[in-house]
Amino acid sequence: MPEERYMREALELARANIQAGGRPFGAVLVYQGKVVARAVNEIHCTQDPTAHAEMQAIRQAAKALGQARLDGAQIYASGHPCPMCLAAMHLCGIERAWFAYDNDEGEPYGLSTAAVYAQMARPPQQQCLPLRPFKPSGEAGLYQQWKQASTQ
Numbered sequence: 724m725p726e727e728r729y730m731r732e733a734l735e736l737a738r739a740n741i742q743a744g745g746r747p748f749g750a751v752l753v754y755q756g757k758v759v760a761r762a763v764n765e766i767h768c769t770q771d772p773t774a775h776a777e778m779q780a781i782r783q784a785a786k787a788l789g790q791a792r793l794d795g796a797q798i799y800a801s802g803h804p805c806p807m808c809l810a811a812m813h814l815c816g817i818e819r820a821w822f823a824y825d826n827d828e829g830e831p832y833g834l835s836t837a838a839v840y841a842q843m844a845r846p847p848q849q850q851c852l853p854l855r856p857f858k859p860s861g862e863a864g865l866y867q868q869w870k871q872a873s874t875q
């Protein structure tokens with residue numbers, strides 16, 4: 724069963740990342756039946772807070788395929804994807820994501836993102852990071868400008 728092979732590979736990547744000083748997260752991205760990206764959490768070596776394994780796998784896959792859309796792809800992740808990674812999956816057309824360890828298993832080790840999911844489930848005005856509209860007076864036409872530029 725290839726699914727099990729993909730997940731075992733994601734877990735092996737996660738374990739290797741521990742040895743490399745990183746967090747216990749690995750991901751394998753499968754597109755049209757082929758592994759197109761293998762990635763690990765690289766926050767420890769990039770200082771990039773968005774360098775989660777799933778994000779890195781999406782970046783690698785898009786670069787390797789030369790396209791920003793990954794419609795129909797599947798991701799095998801060692802841990803439950805965080806809201807950022809899940810949103811990225813939605814934005815590029817990932818069809819399904821699998822994870823081995825859930826947030827409850829990660830909680831005792833500070834590896835759960837359940838609190839972020841809980842925040843994002845609240846109305847924007849009630850989140851601890853308020854999202855508020857703010858457009859300076861006189862500002863207009865940004866999207867129309869883009870539409871005109873992209874149709875020329």
Ligand SMILES: [Zn+2]
Nearest residue numbers: 775804805808
């Ligand atoms: Zn993530």
